[in-house]
Amino acid sequence: MRKIEQLEMAGITKLFHGVPANKDINLSIRSGEILGLLGENGAGKTTLMNILYGLYQPDAGQVLINGKPVRISSPQESKMHGIGMVHQHFMLIESHSAMENICLGYDAAPLVFPKAKLKRQIIEFSRKFNFDVDLDKPIWQLSAGEQQRVEIIKALFNGADLLILDEPTSVLTPQEIKELFVILNKMKDEGHLIILISHKLDEIMELCDRVTVLQKGAIVGDAETKDVDKKILARMMIGRDVIFNIEREEIPSSDRVLSVDKVVVTSDKGIPVVSNISFDLYRNEIFGIAGVSGNGQKELVEAITGLRKIESGSIVLDDQEISNLSPRAIYDKGISHVPEERIKFGIAPGLFLYENAILKQHHLKKFASRLSLAYNTVKDHTRGLIESFQVHAPGISIPTKNLSGGNIQKLILGREIDDNPPVLVASHPTYGLDVGATEYLRKQLLKRRKEGGAVLLVSEDLEEIFELCDRVAVIFKGEFMGVLKADDPKLCDIGLMMAGSLRI
Amino acid sequence: MLRLKVSDRQEITTLHSFLTLVFSIVTGMLAISLIFLISGANPLYAFAKIFTGSFGSIYGIKETITKAIPLILIGAGLAVAYKAKFWNIGAEGQLLLGAIFGTWVGLNLGESLPFYIIVPLMFLAGFIGGGLLGAIPAILKIRYSVNEVISTLMLNYICAEFLTFLIVGPWKGKTKFGFPYTDDLPESAILGVISGTRIHYFTLILGILSVLFLGFLLFKTRFGYEVRVIGENPNAAKYAGISFFRTLLIVMIISGGMAGLAGVGEVAGIHHYLSYPASISSGYGFTAIIVAWLAKLNPIYVIISGLFFAGILVGGDAIQISLNLPAATVFVFNGTLLVFLIMGDYFLKHRVKLQWSRT
Ligand SMILES: Nc1ncnc2c1ncn2[C@@H]1O[C@H](COP(=O)(O)OP(=O)(O)OP(=O)(O)O)[C@@H](O)[C@H]1O
Ligand SMILES: [Mg+2]
Secondary structure: OOOOEEEEEEEEEEOOOOOOEEEEEEEEEEEOOOEEEOOOOOOHHHHHHHHOOOOOOEEEEEEEOEEEOOOOHHHHHHHHHHEEEEOOOOOOOOOOEHHHHHHHHOOOOOOOOOOOHHHHHHHHHHOOOOOOOOOOOEEOOOOOHHHHHHHHHHHOOOOOEEEEEEEOOOOOOHEEEEEEEHHHHHHHHOOOOEEEEEEOOHHHHHHHEEEEEEEEEEEEEEEEEEHOOOHHHHHHHOOOOOOOOOOOOOOOOOOOEEEEEEEEOOOOOEEEEEEEEEEEEEEEEEEEOOOOOOOHHHHHHHHHOOOOOOEEEEEEEOOOOOOOOOHHHHHHHEEEEEOOOHHHHHOOOOHHHHOOOOOOOOOOOOEEEEEEEEEHHHHHHHHHHHOOOOOOOOOOOEEHHOOOHHHHHHHHHHHHHOOOOOOOEEOOOOOOOOOHHHHHHHHHHHHHHHOOOEEEEEOOOOHHHHHHHOOEEEEEOOOOEEEOOOOOOOHHHHHHHOOOOOOO | OOHHHHHHHHOOHHHHHHHHHHHHHHHHHOOOHHHHOOOOOOOOHHHHHHHHHOOOOOOHHHHHHHHHHHOOOOOHHHHHHHHOOOOOHEEEEEEEHHHHHHHHHHHHOOOOOHHHHHHHHHHHHHHHHHHHHHHHHHHHHHHHHHOOOHHHHHHHHHOOOOOOOOHHHOOOOOOOOOOOOOOOOHHHHOOOOOOOOOOOHHHHHHHHHHHHHHHHHHHHHHHHHHHHHHOOOOOHHHHOOOHHHHHHHHHHHHHHHHHHHHHHHHHHHOOOOOOOOHHHOHHHHHHHHHHHHOOOOOOOOHHHHHHHHHHHHHHHHHHHHOOOOOHHHHHHHHHHHHHHHHHHHHHHHHHEEEEEEOO
């Protein structure tokens, strides 16, 4: 039996230290409907959904389920009411296996944990939805995409009627997204209610029945998707037109900066996950690595940036061997890194914004003498970063974890790009950015390319890869299935290459 | 079925955390009242005694400051370690080893050197002693992943036994009529006190200066920044190229060294010779853990929380005598208060509800 036929949020207002994150929000959704929630980074989407999920209490307004007001004061209560949420940042327990995470908080689990039985159920369940995850692996060994899948299985397995998905597709491949949409449509037909937050307007258009647009905490628009198009939505969101296809001018690539030669890298378990990969990276070039996450791209990036030792091979930057140097030495030689998991690696969440704005650079002369840190310079620098990368934050002396997801990403991007590094290694750089910020970032990357920088772009977002890259390598099970020029007609087989069934 | 519902509290205001602190202390006091009642004492009278015994009388204030000296030194050092999420609970041993190192310098070089050379030397030796002992668990943890809680705790016992061995064996004093004490430190190695008190002002000044220095170190320097990043998110620290080995080693040398300074202060300022571990320290290394937490791991606030807990120690001594309560009363008092402070912190960070639910 369904617990939720119809859910309504009425007059919801939420303040953080007096600053409104949500202002008088009215929203409703009924069984069999998919509602899209759109808005710039920091518009208040996650906050609003966290109120439904019981993490925050609204300062005004109420939630009504089937017309009756309810109080949701904790995630457990929200689950009891039939609400499930897949968060923007993974909320899994690192050292536990995928299976244990899925069962965590599973009410139907008896006291004595019947592992084999539950596992069978989960496997059956995930097979039904075409999810492929190794249930016994601990979370920290899973790639972002795999973790995302665990989160989705977890919410579904706990029997949610209303499923909230906060940017669920950011780290999924097109194929996985398609599969997810099939599932969501199936759920919709069964009468589930789904709220989808996404910055990808195509997805919203394809999947949602209705869309609600937030701006600076307030609702600025509400429409049936059949009555609008991408352009209109973008304008509703940021109040101006967005260029979806940016021009990439032809620049001949010049000298080689980075040369990766027959590199072998093992996983945390000691299994080789990058086998004999070789490639060169040139100035004035954006080199893309496409592939389903979990195929070794994470480890390859970690090896190049010094976070992981290589077993054999060599990595040469400007004629200097840099393999197995410390992350700091590699940074100082000119390789910046936008990490895949921004909360886990990119910031110290409890430290202030200005302290995170110099993470990795705090040892540089401009910010520090031998002993002390020049906090005034640091703060000025942070203000500059925030300004040019449009990080929306109430101030720079606030814990960084209080920023919205997209704004944290902008802060990290600003920090890593601002210095014009000769080589930028970026994993999923536009992950979680709104359309305006994505456009800005892409322009920045192209600007770096024009100025003589080299960018190594790791992404599952093929559209992004095609739009930006001069050459594309496709990675599968730790090997390149081929390296192709951006205009190579063979690229239309990229899907086959990503699946490992075609090598060029 | 009755169920406990626990969830994280996402926003915490300053007012909220201050009120929680006050509430924890008050409820802690209520619980302690119950203990007084059970042991047949009038709680109001007992609290009045504690107050007059600690802050409410000249004698009390003098003693409170005396006992605050080691608590402040150790508490500040622990705050630095805890900021890096390195759980040093070995301050007691670090204090004792510092005392041993300092006493050795005092006994062996004190006769021939003037006050202004021997005293700094003793403190230096004490810092080195405590610091070396602090370095061991840091190295064990980083190189061999040995849990620091266990290694620091175990080293406490080793140091205590080592001290006992010294005073009953090789260092046993010739002038002490067979008692297991070392000889008195020579005149030049004994710290002056504010007259009419036991306040060895040299250590007090050293304590205040080092607290200010550690506050500066933690919040204004490059090193302090690295310490805080390690504590906040080790992954990000690795990404930022911060050396765990170097940073945690220095953190623990500082943390242990501060306890070592306290050890020298206790010997040179109060006892003047080494004796049993329990009389040299009376558990300062453990009480300082609470001092550091109550100060929210800010070395500057350690001055206030150190005085507060010193007051409890002294007030506890006072009621022990005037109410004829057992000596362990102070520990019960301290422990109860700690439990309530930790509970308060828990309720501050989590929202807990008791609920009836079907099934
Ligand atoms: N716990 C908090 N304390 C203080 N401010 C907060 C907190 N959580 C969110 N905010 C603020 O509320 C605003 C809305 O944040 P929210 O995370 O809801 O944005 P969002 O729409 O989800 O953005 P994004 O697309 O970047 O994820 C932001 O300005 C953010 O800084
Ligand atoms: Mg968000």
